[in-house]
Structures are given as C-alpha cells and as structure tokens.
Amino acid sequence: MGMLWRTTRMFFFLALFFLWRATAFPHTMETRQPFSIGNLTVEPGKTGSGWLRVPEKDGVGTALPVTVIHGAAKGKCLALVAGVHGYEYPPILALYRLRDMVNPQTLSGTLILVHIANLPAFQKRIIYYNPYDWKNLNRVFPGQAEGTLSQRIAYVLTEEVIKKCDYLIDLHCGDGNEALIPYTYWMISGDKNLDEATKHMALAFGISPIIIDESRSKDITDSRYLGNTAILLGKPAITTESGYLGKTDEESVSRNVSGILGVMRLVQMIEGKAASPFEPVWIDKYEVVYSKTDGLFFPRTKMGYYVHKGQLVGLTTDYFGNVKEELRAPFSGIILYIINTPPTNVGEPLYEVGRPKEERGGSPEKK
Numbered sequence: 532m533g534m535l536w537r538t539t540r541m542f543f544f545l546a547l548f549f550l551w552r553a554t555a556f557p558h559t560m561e562t563r564q565p566f567s568i569g570n571l572t573v574e575p576g577k578t579g580s581g582w583l584r585v586p587e588k589d590g591v592g593t594a595l596p597v598t599v600i601h602g603a604a605k606g607k608c609l610a611l612v613a614g615v616h617g618y619e620y621p622p623i624l625a626l627y628r629l630r631d632m633v634n635p636q637t638l639s640g641t642l643i644l645v646h647i648a649n650l651p652a653f654q655k656r657i658i659y660y661n662p663y664d665w666k667n668l669n670r671v672f673p674g675q676a677e678g679t680l681s682q683r684i685a686y687v688l689t690e691e692v693i694k695k696c697d698y699l700i701d702l703h704c705g706d707g708n709e710a711l712i713p714y715t716y717w718m719i720s721g722d723k724n725l726d727e728a729t730k731h732m733a734l735a736f737g738i739s740p741i742i743i744d745e746s747r748s749k750d751i752t753d754s755r756y757l758g759n760t761a762i763l764l765g766k767p768a769i770t771t772e773s774g775y776l777g778k779t780d781e782e783s784v785s786r787n788v789s790g791i792l793g794v795m796r797l798v799q800m801i802e803g804k805a806a807s808p809f810e811p812v813w814i815d816k817y818e819v820v821y822s823k824t825d826g827l828f829f830p831r832t833k834m835g836y837y838v839h840k841g842q843l844v845g846l847t848t849d850y851f852g853n854v855k856e857e858l859r860a861p862f863s864g865i866i867l868y869i870i871n872t873p874p875t876n877v878g879e880p881l882y883e884v885g886r887p888k889e890e891r892g893g894s895p896e897k898k
C-alpha cells in the first residue's frame with residue numbers, strides 16, 4: 532500500500548512539473564525544428580538551397596537542385612516537383628520565381644522545391660527520357676536504390692521528398708514536341724478522404740479542365756507515376772499541366788505560380804482566402820493514342836479543338852512519305868494535347884482525347 536502511494540505521489544508531482552514547464556515556457560515546448568533533406572538543413576524562417584544526391588553506379592550519378600523554404604511558423608509541408616520531364620520549362624521557371632517570392636518569415640509550414648527532377652534530361656535537352664538509361668522517369672516510381680539512373684532518381688524522390696511532405700504537386704506541361712492545353716489530373720485512390728483532399732487541391736490550382744483519373748495503379752511497388760506514388764503513400768497529390776512545345780511563355784509560367792499559391796492558401800501556408808470556387812470542365816474519360824509507326828506524324832487538328840468520334844486527327848508516314856496510319860478520334864471530345872513536331876516512334880503518344888462529363892457524347896453545337 533505504502534509503495535503504491537509513493538508511486539502515485541511521484542507520478543502526481545511529475546505531472547505537476549510537466550504542466551508547470553508547459554505553461555511557464557510555452558515556446559520551449561513548441562520550438563520549431565530545422566528541416567533536413569539530403570545533406571541540406573534549413574533553420575525556421577530561412578530559405579536554403581542545395582543538392583539532393585543520387586548515388587553513382589557504374590560511374591553514373593547525378594544530383595538534383597532543391598530549395599527548402601522553412602517557414603517561421605509551423606504548418607504543412609508542400610512538395611513542388613518540376614522537371615520530371617527535362618524539356619518542360621514553365622513549371623521549372625515558376626519554381627525559381629516562387630523561390631524569390633515566398634518570404635520564410637511569413638510562411639507557415641515548409642515548401643520543398645525540386646527545381647529540376649530530371650537534371651540529366653534538362654542538361655541534354657531531351658524529351659520524355661533520361662539520356663543514361665532511356666527510361667521515362669514518370670514511369671519508374673517508386674524507383675530502386677540499385678537500379679538505373681532514372682530508377683535511382685525516383686527512389687531518392689520517394690524517400691527524401693514524398694515521405695517528408697504532407698502534400699505534393701507534380702508540375703508538368705506539354706513536352707518539347709507536345710501542343711497541350713492546360714489541365715490537371717485528379718487521381719482517384721478509392722479512399723474517400725484522400726480523394727476529397729486531392730479534389731480540393733485540383734480546384735485550388737485553378738486550371739480547367741480537370742481529368743477524373745481512375746486509371747492509376749493501386750500497387751505501391753508499381754506506382755509508376757510520381758503523383759500516384761505520393762497518393763499511395765497517403766499524401767494528397769495532383770499532377771498539373773501548363774505549358775507546351777518547349778516554350779517559356781509568361782502565361783504558362785504565371786499559371787503555374789498562381790496555381791501553386793492557390794494550393795498554399797488552401798492548406799493555410801500563406802494568408803488569403805482560397806480562390807472563389809469555380810466550376811471546371813470535368814473530363815470523365817480520356818485516351819492516349821500511340822503510334823504504331825517509326826517515321827513522321829502530321830496532325831490534322833489542333834490542341835483544344837473538339838473532335839467527333841471517327842474524325843481524322845492525324846497521319847503517320849514512313850521515312851519515304853508513304854502514309855502508314857490514319858489516326859481517328861476514339862470518341863468525341865477535346866484534344867488535350869497533340870504531337871506538333873514530325874518525329875514519331877512505335878509506342879510513343881500521338882495525342883490525348885478527353886470527354887467532357889456534361890457532353891455525354893453530344894456535340895457543343897447542340898448545347
């Protein structure tokens with residue numbers, strides 16, 4: 532009995548002591564820790580940049596330029612990844628602009644900016660692929676620690692960026708050969724809360740149309756895409772597209788910046804109300820049409836145009852100019868992107884058609 536009393540009394544005084552500590556020095560209990568990624572450590576209220584190393588194998592390695600803006604106040608961690616495709620410039624330029632714009636003293640939470648996720652592709656000015664293994668970085672997630680260079684980049688991004696953030700935006704645009712209208716992928720996970728969070732992110736980014744994308748793998752060992760990997764690890768994420776054909780136009784860059792700021796307001800990292808809700812065009816069905824030909828592609832329509840089912844969208848020819856395929860619209864919808872430079876190869880995308888949800892197969896003239 533005496534023993535029990537002494538133990539109880541000890542716990543009572545311990546509890547009193549911690550209560551006193553918590554009320555007497557509230558700031559010491561809430562001291563904001565530095566944020567670390569790779570070898571880079573950034574103190575609260577500071578912006579810091581450095582290299583995220585991707586280890587060498589067979590003499591080939593790389594490092595990714597990253598910036599951490601670590602807000603003075605606590606809050607969510609938002610990861611922004613540009614340059615997964617190295618010829619997609621407006622998102623890359625938008626992140627440099629953001630680095631100068633965001634004041635860590637007034638920021639709540641932490642921004643991770645991966646400036647150029649596929650630096651080797653950027654350096655060599657290569658669309659789709661990494662020049663050391665000819666893989667598409669956005670098809671090899673979650674990556675492999677001992678894999679090829681693309682797989683190792685994916686692995687580092689999974690471990691150091693996805694696992695450390697609360698939210699993620701994978702920022703894309705039309706690649707160097709793609710004429711593309713702006714749109715966002717809302718990837719459906721099947722988890723109601725997660726899907727609600729990602730829907731709000733897509734709306735806060737502010738681009739219409741939004742693709743309702745139910746096609747992504749639910750298997751984390753074969754997640755393939757950066758955004759999908761984040762979602763399968765429970766982190767709300769969207770994939771955005773703004774920019775086209777290797778251009779650096781102001782409209783595409785600023786659309787990326789304002790979209791990011793919209794999501795930052797949504798998750799309360801900066802002051803200000805989230806943009807007033809808007810009703811985007813929802814795309815409930817989409818299809819990418821791939822080439823069966825090595826040769827040339829000749830588009831017969833343009834990005835953003837509405838095509839009817841069966842309408843001629845483009846032609847492929849061999850290297851002698853003989854027509855090999857007549858490509859048609861698989862259903863009526865909008866041309867989200869279409870290849871706008873001559874080269875085409877077997878298995879590569881030619882165009883993507885998206886069906887607006889409200890249309891239900893009707894034509895815009897009938898509305």
Ligand SMILES: [Zn+2]
Pocket residue numbers: 615616619703704706
């Ligand atoms: Zn891309």
